[in-house]
Amino acid sequence: MSLKDAATAVRENAHAPYSNFKVGAAIRSKSGAIYVGCNVENVAYPEGTCAEAGAIAAMVAAGETELAEAFVIADSPSPIPPCGGCRQKLAEFGAADVPVTLATTDGAVRTTNIGELLPGAFGADHMERS
Ligand code: THU
Secondary structure, three states: OOHHHHHHHHHOOOEOOOOOOOEEEEEEEOOOOEEEEEOEOOOOHHHOEOHHHHHHHHHHHOOOOOEEEEEEEEOOOOOOOOOHHHHHHHHHHOOOOOEEEEEEOOOOEEEEEHHHHOOOOOOHHHHOOO
16 A cells, blocks of 8 residues: 555544544555554644654554654645654654655645754754763
């Protein structure tokens, strides 16, 4: 299955009664496996989680920590950029050149990568003292 098909399918399961904005995410790990996630909102609004966070959690729960590719889809006027928190989450598990494809359900597509999404990222090297 393609990442696009996986993200499109899981988007249908999004729990988004407050925003009515369903998002689907699919990621491919280094092993080639696909993990999916959708946004899961909560009546206590800040407790909601993004589609990307769900997909990453599924990958880690399966024992994998290396991201090879990501795909995010929503019914939006233009491909949606991941939120700031999700950019940091993607950067935790993927190198700067890992492709991230952003798509709309109408077929618009923008391909970028983790480095472009989070320039100047805070990383483990910033915690090292010389
Ligand atoms: N959302 C995602 O799941 N991923 C994104 O990249 C942007 C926003 C969700 C969070 C919330 O449930 C809804 O979209 C509206 O912000």
